[in-house]
Amino acid sequence: MCGRFAQYSSRDDYFEFLGLKPDEILYDHEPIGRFNVAPGTKVLLLNERDEELHLDHVYWGYGPEWWDKQPLINARGETAASxxxxxxLWNHGRAxxxxxxxxxxxxxxxxxxxxxxxxxxxxPLFFAAIGKAPYDKDHGHEGFVIVTAASSKGMVDIHDRRPxxxxxxxxxxxxxxxxSPERAREIAHDAALQEKYFTWHSVSRKVGNVHNQGRYLLEATGDQDK
Incomplete structure (x- = not known):
């Protein structure tokens, strides 16, 4: 699963890597600076609305009125579409x-x-997400979830699911x-980066406290670095 992530670069960094042009979306060179993003907070989410790209602050979690548990934060890519x-959300809220x-x-x-x-x-990384659209409206706890995939090979040593x-x-x-929803399934299968593209290292247990923020959380610790 994905229960915590970092979103610290500037919008410019993300958008330039996508090949977006300045007239396609609002650029901003200032770093976002979030090194410890937790569920239950609002996250910058890229989405398309009225054939234009938008970046909105959206609640990370999804719990409709009939759901009597904590809002979900992830959706399994193998079953989310059905x-x-x-x-x-898969059909009309991809982000x-x-x-x-x-x-x-x-x-x-x-x-x-x-x-x-x-x-x-x-x-930069681009996590597939689905949620309650339109994203310029506040839907309470009906926000978004990150789509996950099964891990394999070396990464399963760290966790069996990944964004x-x-x-x-x-x-x-x-x-x-x-x-189409069917084509989105193909994209999720064919365009997902494989484990060979990633690396990792151990970090301070301070990241477990959502109040801790700062670049120091990214620093490698101990001899468990890969």
């Missing part, structure tokens, strides 16, 4: 979370060791209202 909870890395925890004795996972080339990270050239099609 399940009762997420099918409407992207621009990010720099995410955190996972691995049990180490009676404690859990956090790891920072990021692109080997330090490239579904789309290649940059697939982002626009994923967001487009003209993209």
């Amino acid at each position: 399940g009762r909870m997420f099918k409407p 992207i979370v621009p990010a720099d890395a995410w955190y996972e925890w691995k049990r180490d004795g009676d404690k859990k060791q956090p790891y920072l996972i990021y692109h080997k080339k330090k490239e 579904l990270v789309l290649s940059s050239d697939a982002v626009r099609e994923w967001l487009s209202a003209e993209t």
